[in-house]
Amino acid sequence: MKKIKTVDSVGCVLQxxxxxxxxxxxxxxAFKKGHIIKEEDIPKLLSLGKDHIFVFELGDTGLHxxxxxxxxxxxxxxxxxxxxxxxxxxxxxxRANCDGILKVDTEKLLELNMLGEISFATxxxxxxxxxxxxxxxxxxxxxxxxKAKMEKAKNIIHSPxxxxxxxxxxxxxxxxxxxxxxxxxxxDKFGKVIKDKFAEYNCNIVGQEICxxxxxxxxxxxxKLLTAGADLLVFTGGMSVDPDDLTPTAIIEMGGELITYxxxxxxxxxxxxxxxxxxxxxxxxxxxxxxxxTIFDLVLSRVMTGEKLTKKDIMSYGNGxxxxxxxxxxxxxxSFGR
Numbered sequence: 001m002k003k004i005k006t007v008d009s010v011g012c013v014l015q016x017x018x019x020x021x022x023x024x025x026x027x028x029x030a031f032k033k034g035h036i037i038k039e040e041d042i043p044k045l046l047s048l049g050k051d052h053i054f055v056f057e058l059g060d061t062g063l064h065x066x067x068x069x070x071x072x073x074x075x076x077x078x079x080x081x082x083x084x085x086x087x088x089x090x091x092x093x094x095r096a097n098c099d100g101i102l103k104v105d106t107e108k109l110l111e112l113n114m115l116g117e118i119s120f121a122t123x124x125x126x127x128x129x130x131x132x133x134x135x136x137x138x139x140x141x142x143x144x145x146x147k148a149k150m151e152k153a154k155n156i157i158h159s160p161x162x163x164x165x166x167x168x169x170x171x172x173x174x175x176x177x178x179x180x181x182x183x184x185x186x187x188d189k190f191g192k193v194i195k196d197k198f199a200e201y202n203c204n205i206v207g208q209e210i211c212x213x214x215x216x217x218x219x220x221x222x223x224k225l226l227t228a229g230a231d232l233l234v235f236t237g238g239m240s241v242d243p244d245d246l247t248p249t250a251i252i253e254m255g256g257e258l259i260t261y262x263x264x265x266x267x268x269x270x271x272x273x274x275x276x277x278x279x280x281x282x283x284x285x286x287x288x289x290x291x292x293x294t295i296f297d298l299v300l301s302r303v304m305t306g307e308k309l310t311k312k313d314i315m316s317y318g319n320g321x322x323x324x325x326x327x328x329x330x331x332x333x334x335s336f337g338r
Contacts, residue, residue, distance in 0.1 A: 002054065003052050003053075003054055004052060004053045004054075005051070005052055005053075006042060006045050006046055006050055006051055006052060006053055007042060007046075009037045009042075009045075009053040010037055010038060010039050010042070011036065011037065012036070012037050012053055013035070013036055013037075014031055014032070014033055014035045014036075014037065014053070015033065015054065015064070015143070016033050016064075016065065016089075016090070016143050017029045017031065017032055017033050017088065017089040017090070018030050018031040018045070018048060018050065019048075019089055020048055028088075029088055029089060030044065030048060031045070033066060037053070054143075060147075061146055061147055061148070062144040062145070062146065062147070063144065063145050063146070063147045063150055064143070064144060065089075065090030065139065065140050065142070065143050065144070065145070066087050066090055068090070068139075068140040068145050068150055069087045069090050069091060069092040069138070069139055069140070070087070070092070071150050071153065071154065072092055072118070072120065072138040072139070072140070072153075073092045073094075073138075074160075075112070075153060075154065075157040075160065075161060076092075076094050076120065076136060076138060076160055076161045076162050077094065077160055077162065078103075078159070078160030078161065078162050078163035079160075079163040079164065079165075080096065080097045080098045080100065080163060080164035080165075080166060081094050081095070081096065081097060081135070081160070081162045081163055081164060082094070082095050082096075082097045083095070089139075090139045090140060090143070091137055091138070091139040092137070092138055092139065093134055093136070093137050094122075094134070094135050094136035094137065094138075094162055095132055095133060095134055095135060096129040096130065096131055096132065096133045096135050096164045097131060097164065098131050098164055098166045099129070099130050099131055099166065099167055100128075100129065100164040100165050100166040100167050100305055101126055101127070101128055101129070101164065101165045101167075101301055101302055101305050101307070102122070102123055102124075102125065102126070102127045102128075102129050102135050102162065102163075102164055103125065103126070103162070103163045103164070103165055104122050104123075104124070104125040104136075104161060104162060105157075105159070105160075105161045105162075106125055108156060108157055108161055109122065109161055111156050112153055112156055112157060112161070115149060115152055115153060115156070116149075117140055117141045117142055117145055117149060118138070118139075118140055118141070118145075118149070118153060119138060119139055119140070119141060120136070120137075120138040120161070121136060121137055121138070122135060122136035122161070122162060123135050123136065124338045126301075126302060126337075127332060127338075128301045128332050129164060135162060135164070136161075136162055165305035165306070165307065166305065167201050167202075167304045167305055168304060168305065168306050169201070169202060169203060169204065170198075170201070170203045170204070170231055170232040170304065171203070171204050171206050171229050171230050171231050171232070172194075172198050172203050172204065172205050172206060172230060172232050172233075172234065173206050173207060173208075173209075173222070173225030173226065173228070173230030173232070173233045173234070174191060174194055174195075174205065174207070174208040174209070174225075174233075174234050174236065175208075175209050175211060175218060175221050175222055175225070175233065175234070175235045175236070176188055176190055176191055176208060176209070176210045176211070176236050176237055177210075177211050177212070177213060177218055177235065177236065177237040177238040177246075177247050178212070178213060178237040178238060179212045179213050181210055181237065182210055182211060182212040183212070188210065189289060190236040190237065190284075190288075190289050191208050191236070193288065193289050194234055194236065194284075194288075197296070197297075197300065201300075201304050203232075203304075206225055206228050206229055206230040207225055207228060207230075209221035209222075209224060209225060213238060213245070213246055214246070215246040215249050215250040215253065216250075218235070218246065218247060218250035219250050219253065219254055222235075222250070222251075222254060222281075223254075226276075226279070230279075231278075231279055232279060232280050232281075232282075232303070233276075233279065233280070233281045233282070234281075234282050234284060235247050235250075235251060235272075235281070235282065235283045235284065236284050236288070236289075237286075239270045239271075239272065239283050239284065239285045239286070247272075247283050248261055248272055248283055251272060251274050251281055251283055252274070254274075254276055254281070255276065256274040256275050256276035256277070256279075256281055257274060257275045257276075258272075258273075258274045259273040259274060259275065259309060259310065259311055259314065260272065260273055260311050260314045260315075261283075263295050263314050263315075263317065263321070264314075264315060264317060264318030264321050265294070265295040265298065265317050265318070265321035265322075265323075265337075266321065266322050266323060267285070267287035267288075267291045267294045267295070267323060268285055268287055268288070268294040268295025268296065268298075269285070269295075270283075270285035271283065271284065271285055271294075271295045271296070271299070271314075273299065273309065273314065275308065278308075280303050280308075282296070282299070282300075282303075284296055291323070291325070292325070292329040292331070293323060293329060293331045293336060294323070295317070295321075297331065297337075298317055298321075298336075298337040299314070317337055320335055320336065320337055320338045321336075321337065322336075323336045324336070
């Protein structure tokens with residue numbers, strides 16, 4: 001690497017981007033790699049604190065930051081992930097190419113960053129994203145990195161670190177239970193809440209059945225909706241531990257695989273998840289009707305990609321499973337479920 005005084009650098013070619021920072025106004029590239037320095041550039045370079053210009057001699061072992069960024073792009077870019085067309089200051093950005101759930105290989109991500117001289121940052125695993133959202137960014141720390149280090153990186157990452165699992169369009173069946181609703185003592189307000197939730201995913205509502213606290217009638221209503229084409233069932237009401245709350249029993253007796261009845265999430269501790277073959281069945285606690293965000297939001301976004309959740313998936317929500325019930329809800333841009 002050669003060091004040349006800036007005042008003597010006219011005609012030299014910049015080997016790296018030069019950044020300008022104006023607090024509160026601008027941060028970005030002032031000069032692009034490959035720029036041929038002109039006489040009129042000298043005052044600005046000096047104002048940026050560049051009293052000297054460095055010219056790199058890469059030799060056989062060095063790799064420029066922009067070339068390294070291209071390698072990092074290949075290591076990170078998985079299904080439904082795109083990278084920005086331009087690499088700026090040695091950094092490459094990753095964006096979602098569809099709406100869905102971001103999947104991050106967290107173990108390999110840590111292993112890559114542990115190599116040193118490499119920075120790879122992402123949104124959290126299982127984060128709901130929209131098409132075009134920035135989901136990750138990566139760069140090498142030095143302007144020139146050893147080729148052997150990048151070879152190690154390639155040997156660590158056997159499949160891309162990032163992908164987006166796209167949402168699917170489900171046919172939804174809603175079973176509302178409770179004598180108070182069935183006999184018209186109170187108005188059902190749960191149904192609209194559930195329909196609004198599924199509207200976020202552009203789903204089709206097959207129908208809503210209202211049942212008394214009778215497990216046989218609850219099961220019958222569920223089978224009716226399945227016959228009508230529902231491939232996801234949601235049960236509302238009757239999810240507490242009171243003796244006359246029979247919804248969990250009805251769901252379990254339908255013969256599906258019970259994943260969990262109970263979750264380490266507040267609000268939403270009485271949540272139930274089961275699968276009847278490949279059909280998800282969810283029993284929703286009353287908090288879903290009035291709380292802004294609950295366990296239902298955390299689980300639903302992943303279920304909508306076709307992912308079959310396990311008990312471990314649900315129990316892992318304990319760390320981050322406490323909603324702070326903010327006056328203005330910023331979910332998913334908050335700690336809930338993270």
